[in-house]
Amino acid sequence: MTRILITSALPYVAGVKHLGNLVGSMLPADIFARFCRARGHETLAICATDEHGAPVELAALDEGIPVADYSAKWFKVQKELGNQFGLSWDNFGRSSSPQNQELTLHFARALWKNGFLELRTTKQAYSPTDGRFLPDRYVIGTCPHCGYERARGDQCENCTRVLDPTDLIKPRSAVSGAQDIEIRDATHLFLKQSQFVDRLRAWIDSHKANWPQLVTSIAYKWLDEGLKDRGITRDLEWGIPVPDDIGEGKLKGKVFYVWFDAPIEYIASTKEWADKNGKGDAWKSWWYGDAAKDVTYWEFMGKDNVPFHTVGFPVTIMASGEPWKLVDRLKGFNWLNYDGGKFSTSGKRGIFMDKALEVAPADTWRYYLIANAPESADSNFTWEQFAGTINKDLADVLGNFVNRVTKFCVARFDGKVPGEGAYGDDENALIAELEKRTQQYTAFLEAAEFRKALGELRAIWVAGNEYMTRAAPWTHIKTDRAKAAVGVRMGLNLVRLFAPLSWPVMPQMAVKIHQAIAPVAYENGAIAWPRRPMAQELDSLKADAPINPPDVLFAKIDEERVAALKLQFGGGD
């Protein structure tokens, strides 16, 4: 049996994620996971909230609640929203879990023992008023180059020049505005990434053919520029504390850098899954040694995450000297833009997961987003495009097909699958076409080529409408009842076929569609992928079985509604 391990980039815990976050990692990971389950593969889909780092700590400070409570609150929100979007994780964990604490320390100790960590002292901005070290970008001041007064310590947003906090005129804390910025010595652990350049390059070379160009291009860029050693500790409260046995006891009060512990949470979340379900060491068989040899590991992420998954995390694993699994297939995505500009969490620009569900059901978002996924380049969301896609593809092509077939069956064949007549040339031509298209669709999904896959899925629905036009049972019913029966029977079989093919993308709608024709028989929680020859798939309904025409499956979004949505969500500026 093939085993498929799937992780999607961990959403940062602060706040509700926008649709750009969703389409770049969690949604494609889920569609791929559902597809794998439907085909009968043993599949494990893992995600979690990424909870550490300065932004969470500061956001909690801002709200005046303990950071642990803040994180717990948003973890719950994100998990709930994920469920509402039909994200079928086997486990949605937390990078602050005890399991991750334990594994992060395990890796850190292995790296320390193997001599790949070293202590270095760096100069860092410190604010006595805030009582904390400030990351470069949390120091703001006047840009020495252009005079912009709100330049950040890492870069001036106005003139785009790269800066150092010490370059700023009148530096102050972005947290409190305090001007007592000092430069203090800070001792941190550095991971000797530079020693892994050759191994990383060889490893990436070996995956070149399988990874999107976007991914290898980003990975090579980091290697070509000369990989620098990276600090993996921070002066923060919230995080995984560095123990005394690492760093000669010189790192008291420091925590591991969020990007050190976050990818390890992929493994830890798998352990959380095993612990919750009483599966003991089963988690290890997905990740470690010979037991995991038959596992194909897929990662899904936006392009901003690629360096950490092609360089940072692999170095951690290589440096551990232990046989942990490295990623096999890495699917990276570009950005989804909102009406020509960026989605922005801080700027509250765009559409967020909670608001999206007030506009349209999860399945319609899933379809639209993945059909227009930013695979080869950034892609652009507009309300017109969204409404057009929902109205045409889902309401007219798919939804209306289900309605026209089932209602005609009720009107003329008593709502039962008609058994008269035999398939002829039209039916055989359709069977041949769908055999080919289903194979294509399957191949695109196997390769995680989502835009192409969805184009094929749509073409399959269209083929159904084309067939109905040729079969025209509404004409034949007047003169040749058996001939009309053949058209209706094939139409009903088509509806039944559309259910499993649509299920990975639109799980709720697929169930409704399936139930219109027959009760759903789940296999491991999935609607099984078609496995028989198409001639059998399309002749599988028993004569006289009753059907249940559904109500309107997909509501249309009219022009007035589009105008209202544009007003409500802004954009187009």
Add this chain to the structure above:
RNA sequence: GGCACCGUAGCUCAGUGGUAGAGCAGGGGAAUCAUAAUCCCUUGGUCGGCGGUUCAAAUCCGUCCGGUGCUACCA
């Protein structure tokens, strides 16, 4: 500043050396089972500009213009 990616029909995008493609939108027709849905036909592009390599360039090279991202202490 450096580097990377992108610029193809009104819109969203395929297409990486061999006579420009899809979906939507627009136009014409057919059908009337259905959420006025569907089906057929069709208009439309000097493939960002310029220069080069080649028998042949959207595709390779150079350069310029425009957009986006990264630039390692945001994640």
